[in-house]
Amino acid sequence: MLSTATGTPAPAEATWRPKQPPLTTPWTDQVGPGNALPEYPRPQLTRQRWMNLNGLWDYAGGGEQPRTTRERILVPYPPESALSGIQRHDDHMLYRRTFDVPRDWAGQRVLLHFGAVDQKATVSVNGRRVAEHEGGYTAFSADITDALRPGSPQRLEVAVTDRNDENPYPVGKQRNEPGGILYTGSSGIWQTVWLEPVPAAHIDAVDITPDAAAGAFSLTARTTGTTGERVEAVVTDRDGREVSRAGGPADRPLRLPVDRPHLWTPDDPYLYDVAVRLVDARGRTVDRVGSYAGMRSIALVRDAQGRPRMALNGRVVFQHGPLDQGFWPDGSYTAPTDAALRSDLEQTKRLGFNMVRKHVKVEPARWYYWADRLGLLVWQDMPSLPIDLAEAPGSNPPPSAAAREHYRDELVAMIDQLRSSPSVVVWVPFNEGWGEFDTVRVAELVHRADPTRLVDPSSGVNCCYSLPDSGAGDLYDDHTYVGPGRPPVEGRRASVDGEYGGLGLALDGHLWPGRPQAYEMTHSREELTRRYAEVSDDLAGIVRDTGLSAAVYTQTTDVENEVNGFLTYDRRVLKPDPEVVAAHNRAVIDAGTP
Incomplete structure (x- = not known):
């Protein structure tokens, strides 16, 4: 078992209490200062000794960089979330706390780790700057040994700037003004903060690549x-x-x-x-x-009809799963508990799927750990650069040089961070043309960074804001709502339905404030189940007829005003009949798996 040492929060005059979210999940009431994501955060590089710094921190936020903290925040829940105790967006944030270094760490180097901080972070220990990081989705660390003061509490300070979609960084679906398919942003510290002692010569990472x-x-x-x-x-x-x-x-x-x-x-x-x-x-x-x-391979092969298909371990296997956004009504970008994080994946398995597309977000390491353990193939999107979806396709200016640089840097860092997870089989650089640029070169960059997985360079290349099909990568990706799409299977690339479906059902008592939306609205559980069965039957026929390799249904859960999830946003109701859904999902997989 891994052991944890508990740090001591800095004193503060302010008290902390959670805010009331518009919707609660089954895990909301389980969260508090004593158990804010206490699990070991890095399952693919474990050590016995560590200290979790999640919990209460002093906090201040505003339009300018604050200098004095007057509030308390529950880390690692973003300030916009109810669980943080703040429940507002601040362009500039200041986090402070103290901690004591355990006596048995003497003679060791001390590393400070952040799972993710959005968007620009400057970290100081005892007034000495120890780290700077840009980008909201990737982990970073600092050796803070030389900044520590023997015999006294250590002062930790994190200054953050996050203007969300007004800055030239990848943001995915986060927006300052959410609505429709765009959601409330998450700023600041949103993944676990922790310490560990290491010797002067130590292991930083273990990269494992299978050759099945x-x-x-x-x-x-x-x-x-x-x-x-x-x-x-x-x-x-x-x-x-x-x-x-x-x-x-x-x-x-x-x-x-x-x-x-x-x-x-x-x-x-x-x-x-x-x-x-x-x-x-x-x-x-x-x-x-x-x-x-995990020992597995992913590749393209030709089937008996000579069509390009996706193969797992040398065998054609149809990949079928939901679009997974990873938002929470109580924790925003951060799942309230590890059990909640796992639960969405368990429900995906229950519904008969064998894959999940992680949509324009990078999750904490434990999400991929559960995908590895439970057995779900993962298509990993790169979070997209901000564009104005209210504008007509073709009217958005291309990303600035700074935005392109931030995008490429974080893309490579994401691949490096997730390269050892056996569940990850496809990288998706661009979605529907959001912030798309230099598609061929970006696809080549991904292939160079990781030649062992497939690349879907432009999901939804047939629609929306996508640039013309470049022919790059391994997959041709069609988005059709309600669909399913029927893209041709030809040439050297396999063809997939990267998004389809979007059948909605609004349930009173489980709705986010605002008007419910879906690509097609149903009015009862029975109607939703029937329509899902009909769309799945159409999909199975397309798979048999064309040799389609994969399909992604929108979506795992409702998200804010989108009500096209299998689950309500609060995760309290599974809307369609799960046995009917699972049977049809297995039938689709069987149709595409010789």
Whole structure:
């Protein structure tokens, strides 16, 4: 078990209490200062000792950078959320707290980690600047050892600027003025903040790439402070039996062959445990971390009719799942609890799907951990740059040079952050042309950053604000509402319905303030279930006739005024009959899986 040490919040005159959200979830009342996301936040690089800094912090926000904190906020819930206790947007934010370094950390380096802070963050410890970070979706860390003061509480300060869609950063569907398919923004700290002690020479990351055809893992331990230390890695199966061992220089790939490997699939999401040690010339352990890995491949193949299809582990498997937005009525961008985060994926499995498209958002590491564990293929979108969707297609100016630079930087960082997750099989750089630019070059950039996965360069290339089809990438992606779409399957790329559906049902008592919207509105559970069955039957016929490779239904949950989810926004009602939905989803998968 991983142990946690508790930091001491800074004193403040203000008190904290949660605000009342327009809708509560089953987990809203479980959240408080003593249990704000207490789980270990980085499942693919684990250590035994760490300190969670989630909880109450001093806070101030406004139109200018504040200097004095007069409120309290519950981290890591964004200020716009009810769970934060603030429930408003501030362009500029100031977070402060103190913590004590445990005595048994003496002689170690101390690392400070942030899961994500939106958009620009400057971090100081005891008045000394230790980190600056731009971009709201990727993790960052700082070695704060030299800023610590022995024998006294340590003062931590995070100054943040986030003007949401008015700044040239990827924002996904966040907006200062939400409405329709655009939602309330989330600013500031919105993922776990934590500390860990490490030796001077230590492991920073473990990159694991499966080679299912060869039955081997490639593992690279990225390190800091090494002076000739070696890496030793051991792979064990679920029963704890060693199945592979290798050693070699740090920061170099190790090959770990596995005899008769157990392949990872959505029906059997088998994961191996991985232990990695950094050892010195005398064989003494300098640092050790834990991880896990799944053996699987993703590629394009030709089916019996010569059509390009998506194949998992060398076999054509139809990929079917919902569009997953990742918004919460109580926590905004942040799920109230880890159980809530897991629950959406469990419901996706219950509905018979084998895939999920994470739509223009990057989730905390634990979301991908649950996708890996539960067995869902993940299509990972890059959060889009802001555009004005009220303007007609073609009227938005191209992204500025600064926006393009921020986009490329965060795209590569996202890929690097998620590269070891076996569930992630497709990267989606652009959606419906939102902030699209240099499509061919961006697709090539993604392929260079990760040649082991497929690239869907322009989801919804047939519609909306998309630039003309560039022919780049591995997939041709059609969006048709209600649909399903019937794109041709030809050439070298597989064809997919990247979005379809959008059948709505508004349920009193489970609605966000405002007018409910959907692509097609139904008026009862029975009508919604019947229409879903009809659309699914049409989809199954298209799959059989054309060789379509995948389909993404809109969507997992209602989001604010959109009511086309399987679940209400508060996650309290599963709207259609789940048995009927699951049966039709399995029939579609079977239709496309020879």
